[in-house]
Structure formats: structure tokens, C-alpha cells
Amino acid sequence: MERMVYFFGAGITEGSEEMKNQLGGKGCNLAGMAKLGLPVPPGFTITTDTCIAFYTAGSKWPEGLKGQVQDNLKKLEEATGKKLGSKENPLLVSVRSGARASMPGMMDTILNLGLTNDTVKAMVKLTSNPRFAYDSYRRFIEMYADVVMGVDRQNFEHAMDELKHKKGVKLDTDLDAADMEALTGEYKAIYKKHLGEDFPEDPWTQLEGAVNAVFRSWNNQRAITYRKLNAIPDEWGTAVNVQSMVFGNTGEESGTGVAFTRNPSTGENKFYGEYLMNAQGEDVVAGIRTPHPIADLERDMPDVYTQLVGIYKKLENHYRDMQDIEFTIENRKLYMLQTRSGKRTGAAAVRIAVEMVKEGLIDEKTAVLRVAPSALDQLLHPMIDPKAKVDAVAKGLPASPGAAVGQVVFNAEDAVEWQEKGEKVILVRTETSPEDISGMHAAQGILTSRGGMTSHAAVVARGMGKCCVAGCGDVIVEEKKKVFHVNGHVVKEGDWITINGSTGELILGQVKLVSPELSGYFGELMAMADKFRALKVRTNADTPKDAAQARAFGAEGIGLTRTEHMFFAEDRIKAVREMILADNVEDRKAALAKVQPFQKADFVGIFEAMKGLPVTVRLLDPPLHEFLPQLDMDKQIEEIASELGVPKGKIVDRIQSLHELNPMLGFRGCRIGIVYPEIFDMQITAIFEAACELKKKGVEVIPEVMFPLVGTSAEMKMLKDSAVRIADAIIAKYGVELEYMMGTMIEIPRAAVIADVIAKDAEFFSFGTNDLTQMGFGYSRDDAGKFLPVYVNKKVLKADPFQTIDVEGIGKLVDMGVKLGRKTRHDLKCGVCGEHGGDPDSIEFFHGVGLNYVSCSPFRVPIARLAAAQANIKNPR
């Protein structure tokens, strides 16, 4: 017969803390504490497999379970000296769920089981506290009716309210023992009314019902939803813990508390928590009475406090991690109810990990593994002062973390103008477009009413490390009137607002922000992480400012400089438009000649900021129509026409001829460079003029030229041959030695599939996993919002493939690309520069397929460093 029940406590613990899969988190925790010799109220755990067996048997107890439960109950009665249903010394138990993964509040719990009309009297006698006994009894009836039998709690609360009303009191605590006794009677009547049967006076029936209820709660709606959201398999099941009750509410010699072995907010190594005398756990949480700081317990009950400190130190030493503990004091006797790894802020996680290394509790690898890379995000941006009381008027998507305060402006020009006057502004738009970049730079943060987590505003803001709330649907922007409406409020240009990009909240007025503290602990942890990394971490940066920021965060080079903004900026867009409107190659070259000095200056700035480190420059990628207004932007078209001195019709014609049904699959990337070689030639000239000029001055520059959207070997060869010719001529002209590389994005499925041929000419690959995901899946990132949420919800996809790389499919293409490429060129440098380069799960995958580096936005560089270290610790190269 399979073993379905394990005893714990009272010196005869049968399970252990290694048995999490069978005993669940709570059960193995109790077993662990008991084995450590801690004062755990004894009890037993029914295994998770039994839960699955329960379902397999058609929601019935599997054969043998009843016998095993009865045996363990007997052991429990012996250990406690109490007996279920006894009129002298009744055993009361709690029945609690406990799955392998923590699912807080998702499943059911029953307390005080064993109370009946008989046993309650025994409890009165034993505790001399009739109010406590009847209060427990009426709570048990309500809980049982609700959890086991499905009667709405409101029926009971209604009866309680009526009683309070009748007595003219407000709080439960104002009711006395007689009231409670009367309520038990009423509660039983309500029970019978709803269920047509009496409340069970047989404790065994109660126990069976409670165990069933816990089993069933594994498949209640909120548990199912929680599992879906947290990727917990349905097949795991929950264990059931039956544990003898202890009471913190039997009088002033009793109490209950929760504590952390270190400060979960700052990480400081100081016992931290709170407790309440004469209270049950739920009273501490409910917040009706104000609990005392844990330190006060030393004064109130010094012996118990000393015991507790000994226990917490033992626990931390044993688990080698900060613990979150629950305890109860019953008549001056301390019981440990729970211990588990404590949740903590990012800052605390970092400090605890670093200090535990110093204390010799853990080694550096463990410390590095202890901090979730994503937790660092909080540390790197300004935050809303945790002490500030804020009222959000609306909530959008937390599109780019951090918080920002500023005066509202409604377009990029105003943002720039106000900022130049020294104002702090928030740019508010329906959605942003590439033309808004300068305004986004100038603003403290960005708020949009439309667009998702991967909208233009979101992607660009994350790249800039700038706070952004996107898709805030309650905000209705009237850009022309310079005003927005939000849930009845009208916000005008110049009004102050605060946005929280970590939560998506919009707050009217100015809220106090606190700056990130990149304390010594952060630096120490990063230094440890860097010892274990195999992947290099580069950054995506388009400006000297971003490059410097990323370098400060530890970037080891630039993996992606987009050159688009070098075309968009105010001082050159006119020439760019002339170029697009040119009718022949001469006119195009003439217009490009005007742009070239600007681009050269841009590259000088970036190369200088990254001196000594490689800089990957991606040549022009977006379709040309992005540099012209849209067809319905009549006013802008007229402006451009008069500025360039061409007929309006010509601009309209060009816009029409450049229009595309599927721009994602259109005339962009290296296709532009093949059709109009003069555009790429200009860029190559600017790059190498800049590099050679600096080199001549003694600045170390390592340019890596990257061609976007290469899909065929001929594209790569043609573009490379031409670029090398130009580069070498410039290098010769300057008479310098300059190392450089020519490589390509691998972002088209065909490129991944024929990477061996492309590698003949490409000296490095940078996987553009954004586009590779779009084309590999056939999902337009701009449109997939129509079905992706449903896909994730229906489990067609495990996760949004634009956030975490799809290992099975797109990952296979990446793997194929790396392997094929290195077949041709065994030392081929491979990296990734899509958004996935900053996603910890994706980084683990990239480590696994043997990339040389990941590249991500500056603010994600530390996250990537940590994730890369963890990947290599888990799966060393």
C-alpha cells in the first residue's frame, strides 16, 4: 500500500524538508522545523499524490487513505494527550492546503475543527474563557459552512451584524460570551436552513469534509487562474495538513506574530516583525488593532523572546536564507507555525545576499543566484516615495519602469522648448511615432492613451530608461486643444502630473520621488556576478548619453546603434526628405552629402563615449515612408512642400508610391541599401571618417558595421564588398590602422536557415529576435494584440513571445543560425540585440546556445549581467 500520510512533530517526524513534491511547501516546512527540534504543534500531512488520486477516483478518497488517516490521528491524540470529540480534553485541529509552489490565499483552510456542542463545553472548562470557546465555535461553523458546504458567508455575517445592531455596538470584540453562544445557535440554524441538514456533531465527519474541501479547492476557479498565471502544472495537486490547534487568543498570556529574520525592505540584518497579544493570526493581518514591534516582546515576555531569537537564528543558519516566520504563544508557550524564505525588495535581496557571503552563510554563487535579475529593475530608477500617499486617477500599462513628475505637454516640439527653458515635462500623446523621439528625450516621462507593452512609446522609453505609462485607456487626449480628460478631470498643458511606470499609475499633481541608491551592496553583487559570466553584455544605445549611461552600468560595448534618429533629427530631416524626393541618383547623392557631416559627428560622439569598446552600428533600417508624413497629414505635407520648394502633389505621389500594405515585410533594411547603394555608402563613409579621425587622435575605436534584414548571401556579399572598399580607402587616406568588422543581423527566417552561406561574408551575427519572432511566427507585433492575449490565456503559447523568446521555434532558428554560421566560420561572433537581450529567461537560453554576447537597453545592462551569471552557474559552458 502506498504511503499517503506522514506524521510531524512531537519527536516522531516522518517526512523531511526534501519531500516538497509529496508534502507540499507547508508540509515539508513543518516537517523540517520539527526535525530541527523546534516547537511545532504536531500533526500529519496527506500527500499531493493523494490529491491527484482523489480526482482519479472520481472525487473520492483513494483506498487505504481512511485507515492511514485514522492511524495518524491516533498518533496525534497520543502525542497531544487530547482526543478528537473528547468531552474532557478535546483535540482541535486545523486543516490546511499546501501545494509544491506557494499559492497564497488561493485554496481553503479550516480552523478549530473538532468543536461540537459537547467539546465546546470542555473548552470552556479548560480555558475558563467561554467567550473564546464560543467565538471559536461560531467561527468554525461559519468556515465549515462556507468552505466545505458552499454556504455564502454573508448569511452568517448578516446575523452577526443584526446582533451588533440590536446591542448597539460596532465591533465584534464588543460582543460577550453570551452573545457568542447565542450566535452559535443562530449559525447552526442558518446552516440547516441552507443545507437541509444539521451541522455535523461528529468530528470525524467534520474531518472528512474538510479534507475533501481542501482537495476540491485545488480546482476552484481562483486556484486554476493563479496556476495559469504562474505556470504551475495542474497535475501537481495539493497536500493537506492536519495540525493540532494552538491558540494565541486564550488570554493575555497568549499571542501571535509574524517576523522576518532580516529587514525585508532594506535587507538590514536585524530581526523585524510584529505581534499582538490575545489574538489569532488573522487579527494581525486584519489591521483593526495595531500590532507591536517585535522588539517589544523582549520586554513583555523575555523568555519567549530569547527562545524566538534562538529559533530564528537556527532557522536562518539552517536554510541559509532570510526567513519569514509565524509563531503563536499559547499560555506563555511558544509554537512555530511556519517558516519560509521571506519575500523582499530588490534592494533587500541584494544586501542580504552580499552580507550573507560576508557572514560565511552562503558562497558567492549562491548569492548571485539569490537575487532575481528582474528585481534589480526597481533599484535603477527613481521611485515614488514609499511613504507618500497617492491616489491614482487611472491606470495604464507599466511600460517602462520608474516614476516621473512633470508638467503636461502635448507634442514633441513643446517638450523640447519647455525643457530648454528648464521645465520638467511629461509628454502626453495618443501614441508616439518616430518623429516624437526628440520630445521623448526632453521629457521626464511619457504617457500614452493607446498602444501596448511593445508599442513605439514603450519600446523607445525602455531603451532610453525613461519612465512610461502606455495604453492608459481612460485618458482621452485632444492634442490640438492641448488638454486631456481622465475620469472626469480635465488636465491642461502645464498642469503637473506624476506617472509611475512600474505600476502604470497616473496621479494628478506632484508626488515626491526618491532617487535610486546604487549602494555598495549593488556594486559588490555585480562584481560577484561578473566572475561567473560567460556571456558578454553590451547595450543598445543611439546617443553618446545613452552610451555613457550604459557604460556606467557595466556595458562591454554597443551591440546595436540604430542610425534612424540620425536621419530624423530636426537639423537634417529636410535633407533626408530631399533625398527621398530625388528623381535620380545625382540628386539623391547631393542630398545625402548634406546629411553626411551630421552623421559623422553623431558617430564621433558615440565612438568617443565607448572608446576602447566595440560599437556595432546598424545601417538605416526603417522604410523610407517613415520619414514622410502620412497621407492625411495635409498641413505637414504643405509645410514640407513649401520648405523644399516642390509641388505638394509630388510629395503626395511619393507618399503614395512608398505606401505599403505590409510595411514589416516591405522595402526596408538592406533592401534600401541594395536599391539605393548611395545611402549606405554615405553611412559607411560617415562611420569610417569618424573612426579614423578619432583614431588619428589616439582614441581607440572598434567599429562593427551591421547590415539589417539580410536574407540572402548575395545581399551580404554585395553590401560588404562595397563597404570594405569605401572603408579601406578612408583608412588609407587617414593613414591609420583600424580594426573593424562587417556583419549582419539575423532576423529573417531564411537567413537563419542558410546562415552557413551568409557566414562566408558576415564576420559576426547579431540575432534580431524581435523581427525573427515576427516573421518566424507570422505575428505582427503591432497587430498581435487582437489574439495574443487569448493565445496566452488558452495556453496556445506559454508566454508572450515578444517578451520571452520562444525557445521551441524561434529559439530553434537561433540555434540553427549559430550552428550553421560557425560551421563556416568557427569563431563567428554571435550576439542578440532584440528586446529579448534584456530578458532573464531569454538570456538563459542565449547562454545555452553559445552566443558570445547579449545587448540590451542601458537600464537593463545590470539585469543582463546578473542573468548571464546565473545562467552560467546553472549550466556552465
Added chain:
Amino acid sequence: MERMVYFFGAGITEGSEEMKNQLGGKGCNLAGMAKLGLPVPPGFTITTDTCIAFYTAGSKWPEGLKGQVQDNLKKLEEATGKKLGSKENPLLVSVRSGARASMPGMMDTILNLGLTNDTVKAMVKLTSNPRFAYDSYRRFIEMYADVVMGVDRQNFEHAMDELKHKKGVKLDTDLDAADMEALTGEYKAIYKKHLGEDFPEDPWTQLEGAVNAVFRSWNNQRAITYRKLNAIPDEWGTAVNVQSMVFGNTGEESGTGVAFTRNPSTGENKFYGEYLMNAQGEDVVAGIRTPHPIADLERDMPDVYTQLVGIYKKLENHYRDMQDIEFTIENRKLYMLQTRSGKRTGAAAVRIAVEMVKEGLIDEKTAVLRVAPSALDQLLHPMIDPKAKVDAVAKGLPASPGAAVGQVVFNAEDAVEWQEKGEKVILVRTETSPEDISGMHAAQGILTSRGGMTSHAAVVARGMGKCCVAGCGDVIVEEKKKVFHVNGHVVKEGDWITINGSTGELILGQVKLVSPELSGYFGELMAMADKFRALKVRTNADTPKDAAQARAFGAEGIGLTRTEHMFFAEDRIKAVREMILADNVEDRKAALAKVQPFQKADFVGIFEAMKGLPVTVRLLDPPLHEFLPQLDMDKQIEEIASELGVPKGKIVDRIQSLHELNPMLGFRGCRIGIVYPEIFDMQITAIFEAACELKKKGVEVIPEVMFPLVGTSAEMKMLKDSAVRIADAIIAKYGVELEYMMGTMIEIPRAAVIADVIAKDAEFFSFGTNDLTQMGFGYSRDDAGKFLPVYVNKKVLKADPFQTIDVEGIGKLVDMGVKLGRKTRHDLKCGVCGEHGGDPDSIEFFHGVGLNYVSCSPFRVPIARLAAAQANIKNPR
């Protein structure tokens, strides 16, 4: 020393007809004829490798060439008894190019080489024909000056024109011997004036110059362009043939002619050709004098005719193919100048192949290989009467073959209405959209002013086997005014036009058409082909009519039934729009319930037409917005609003919410089926209701349900499970036995890459190579026109990947899909249903990767059958 020269003729031929790579087409042909003992004027061939060596040496003769040419010249002088430069019996030669592949007219030729002031006098004496001698001389000077020295021919023609003007005559033939002699003097003066040196009187200098000129002509612009267009490698080089001249223009005992061993137009086994007495080859071609039919030669020179007949039969017996021959008679002596496989019409190719099998000349495999599959296209459609004189007013793209005559209409409704009144119409539109389908069906042909070979109009028309001229840019359509303008003409509704979809021509008025004759030869060839095929051939058909047509053409099932039109048709579009506008699943189901009976009836029709053969039905594929008008179609939106009784704003909202930036990568295909399962449920119900109803009546039905755009295994499983549940319930309800399959398109790169997982649930794969090409390359078919032509021109791509599958990349994905799929399910049925399924080159590839079938439009079924047979003959499974 490498051998660079091969002698031919006079019984000492050194090369052979197997040496095409070295001797070029012409050289190996001459060697071949000489070896057969035919009267070939002797000469020698300088090899193609020598041409490459010439370039490698920096446009100089490679070492040893001079000696070998001199040796062979000596042999030639001995064989002919003539001597280069001899004042008694001078040898005159032609110097001609001849590459491995035929490049007609692309490279240079020099005739009459060896004429000088001395030798011309000898020729006068020998021929007693001073006019002939001096005419030959002045032609040579002109040709040499032009071809070898680069002097513009116009200079010489100008002198000739002046002389004619002076003498008051019109034709060259009106000039006498003295005139010709005078011209030679003038020509030499022109030569000296332009080149600053005398015309070379040394025949060896002439010969060296001529050989160099032929070598150089390999790299003239038109040759380079021709090679690019015909995929001939630059590295092949050309051979040079130096051959003793024979003259058909020495008098009335001489002549020249061209002939085919069978009728190249009909294939009839009858000697066919024409000749002219006292003429050179160019005179036959020039058309100034009317040549005589070859049969007349029997009367004029019976001995020569008999010899010629003997020769052509010998040639046909030897080459076992219809030959195109050139001959010259010099003073009653017959010389053979050329023989080669004769070009022929599709009809002739079929007849010749079939008859040659009967004659025992070739075996069936050879016959099947003889006919280019694409040549069948001409046979299957109505054609413009070859005898009709037509004047095209404009030319567009030959988007779908065949010709059509009809009255012009400008929209689909009119097309349907006129057709119902019994009129024949041509639908003329700027471009077509899915809403035009009914009109395209009703029309004889379609003319559009925009769009390429793969535009909507082109693709749909080819699918229907309907003639289409697309992208006829000179046509300016004013759809509202019901009029179009074309190069100064105005064509109104109801005017007659004729379009030729095989050439792209637009002709005003009615031209006589001839019907295709699917004669016995065609059927016999197809029967032979079917013996050798490994691939099955299915058809893409959406209607019973198309299905029947394809069956008549030999289709072995339907590989793709698109169900889109079952939503578009007039009688159901209203309910479809209700469905799209529905706000909840109940309303959607109610609307779908109205569509279901129509779809069921559609399936009944198709299943009946294909009884006994499998029918693959693809569930709804296009995005829902295609069923609504576009946002700017205000009038249509209003109509729909009033028809459905909903506010206009609601329709506008829905159009906006369905709008996509990249619809190709958007919410379509099985994504619709996952988000709105009720739509696919309705289709599955209609399919199986139809199938079971027929089955009950004893009609054999084999439905194969195909889910479009599957990219993940979860999509496949979810859709299949649901479909099987519905199907099995219906089958049980009808109490029939029905075999069916559930499979998927493989058209998303990710699907190809994880085909092993998808094959767990998919029972068959149908490769959708259109979309696989779009997503694999990242090319939107609608937009790629901006760069694809440049890509083909610059050799980035070998061919348009939408016409012939890209074997290297997309082909690799197909291969991967097949192999992975069969790893999971070893007998997985694999087919292709993209446009490539009807392309012979692509079919060869599909045969190679082991597909079970290809599916193509009905009119391409015979082409596919033939191509499949050829593939298996060349590379048997």
C-alpha cells in the same frame, strides 16, 4: 600544350558533337555534321576555354594559339585547295562566335574575310561576277570596320545612300559592278578617316582582328544582358569558328535556304522551309524578296533537292529530333551550314514527340522529356487567331494566359448583370479585390491598370484559368465615370476590346479567337507522362465548375478548396457581416447559423464533382476586415448600416478595430478559429453534414480538413480535437462510415521548424509556399514590387521566388518540414498548394524532397502532370 583548335570538314574532323562545352553549339554542330559525312564547308573551331584564357591573359592570345591557328589554316588551305591572300585562288572565310548555349544575334560575325585589293581581283576572275566580288568586298570592309574596329556603320550606309541618290535609284540591287567597286574605294577612305590607318590588306591581320573581336563580343553589353536574363554563366566563354566561305549569290546556279524537318507550327511530319536563288542567308531573312517554298526546289534543282531530303532524314535520324537547318547552294553544289533542334509551338512539340515514338525514333521517356511543360499552356486556352492582324494599343503584363473578347464593364456587379443578360464582358479595374470575385467569374477576362504578376487579379485569374492582363500602366481607369483612357483613346462601358493574356496586349475592338484543340496527340502525351510520374497532381478549386474542369484535365483530387468565397457570395455576405459585428458569442452563432446551409450546399456541390477523390478543404483564412468595406468607402458603409439596421458608427468602429498595420502577419487563419471557435465549428459542421448526406446516398466522399496558418502544436491539437468531436458526432448521427483526415497548412516558418511536434496531431501537411515565401524571406508579395525587380536584375536572387520556389532557403524549410513531420508520422502525406504547385521547376524540387502531391489551378494540371513525369524520369524515386 593545351589543344585550343579543332578542325572540321573535308573528312578530317577532329571534334565531335559531344564536345559542346569546348566547341560551343555551332562548332560541335559543324563537327557533328561533318562526321556524318555531310557536305560542310571545312574550317576550324577555337575552343571556349581559349576565350577565357584570352581574358585571363589580359585580352591577348594565350601562348601557343597563334601556332595552332596557323597549322589549322594550313590544313584548311590544303583541304580547299585555296590560299589566304592568294592572287589566283584566294581562301575566304567567315569568323563566327558560338557559345555553349544559343545566344542568337548577341555576338559578332565577320564574313568574306580574306578579301583585299589583290584577292578581290582573283574573285572577279574566278566568278566572272565583278559585281558579286566587289559587293562582297565592300560588305566585308563595312563589317570589319564596325565589328573589329568599332566604326559606326551609319558612316558607310550614308556613302551608299549618297551614291543611290546620285544615281537616282532606290535599291542596293540597282547598283552595278562599277558602283560597287567605287564604293570599296570610298569605304576604305571612310575607314582611314575614322581610324587614322589604312584598311589592312594582310589577311592574317584581318583574321587576328576578327578572332579578337569575337572573343571581345562575349563581353559586350547585349551579350551580358542576355546571359543575365537567361542565367548563362559568364565563365563559359565563346568558341570562334573559322570556316571557308561558300556563296549562294554567285549567280542563278546558287542559292540559300532554311528549313525544318517537320512543320514547326503544327508538328506535321512534312519537310518545311524556303529558299532564294542567287542570295545570301541574310537576304532570306531580310524579306525584300519573297522566298520560294522548299518544295519548289524539287522542280528547280531536282538533284540538289533529293540530296537535301536525304540529308534532312539522316539528320533527324541521327539527332532523333526535329531539326532546323541552313544550307547554301554554290554553283549547284549543296553545302550544309547549320543544323539544330528546331523551335516549335507547343502543339507541334506534342505532336512531334508522340509521332516520333510511333515512328520508333524515340522512346516514351524521351518523348515526355521533349515537351516543355510550360509549352502546354498555349494549348489549353483560347488564342487570338494566328492569321488575324492585330494592333495593340497598349501592353501590360501577361498575367494569365489565353485571349478574351468582350464588352467593357467597370465593376463586378455590372459584370454579373451583363453576363446574366447573355453579354460577354471584360472586367476593367484599377486593381481587383476579393469583392470582385463574382465579377471576375462572370467576365471573359480581366484587365487591370495596376498590380504585378502576383497581384490579386493575376493570381485569381490564373486560378480560374481566365485570361488576364494586369498592370497595364497606359490604361487610366475612371471607375465612377465608367470609362478608361489609353494612349489617346477613350473606351466607354459597352465598347468591345480584346485582351491577350499570353502577351499582355490590349486591342481595341473584336478580334477573332480560336479554340484550343485538345487533339489526340495531347491525350497520348499525357498518358505517357502519367506512366512515369511519382507525384500525384491535385487541383486548387473552390467551385464545382472548377473542380469538374480540373478533373477533366486529370486532377487526382482537390488539394485546396478555399472557403473564403463561401462567405463573400451575395446571398450570405449579410449574415457574415452580422457575425463580424456581433458583440457576443450567441449573436455570432446566430449569424453563423444563417451561413451554414449555404456552405453545406457549396460542399455538396464540390464533393459531388470530385466523387471518389479526396477533397482538401481549408477553413476560413483571410482576416475578417476583408468582409467589410474600407474606411473611406462611405457609401458602402451606409448601405451596410441600413441593410443590417445598425448605426453607421458601429461599422466604422469595427472596421477601425479590425484594421491592421501588417495584415499578412495579423489576425487571420486558424487564429480566428482559436479566438472564435464557433466560426470553424460552423464550417466543420457544414463539411461533415455535406459529406455524410452524400455518403448516405452512396456517393464516395473523402474530406480532408485543413487548418490554415498553424504555427504551434497547441493550435493544431485544439482545433483538431474540437473538429474531430463535431465530425464524429455528425457521422454517428447519419450512421455512415466516413474516412476523413485532419491536417494543416505548413506556411509559417515556425511550423516548418517544429513540424515534428505538429505532426503529432496533423495527419497531413500541405505546404503553403506562397506565405512560407513571404514570411521566410520577409517579403510582402503586395509590396515586393519596389525591390524584387532590382534584386533579380542585380542577381541578388536568381528568380522571383513567388514564381519559382527558392530552393536554397524556402526549399530548405519545406525539406525540413517533410523530414521532421515524417520522423513523427512516417507515412505523413505531404503536398503543396501554393502557386508553386503549378511551376515546372518548383515541381522538380517538390519531387526531389519526396512530396506526395502538388496541387495547382485547373489549367495548370496538365503542366504539372508533365513536369512531375519529367522530374521522375530525371531523378527516379
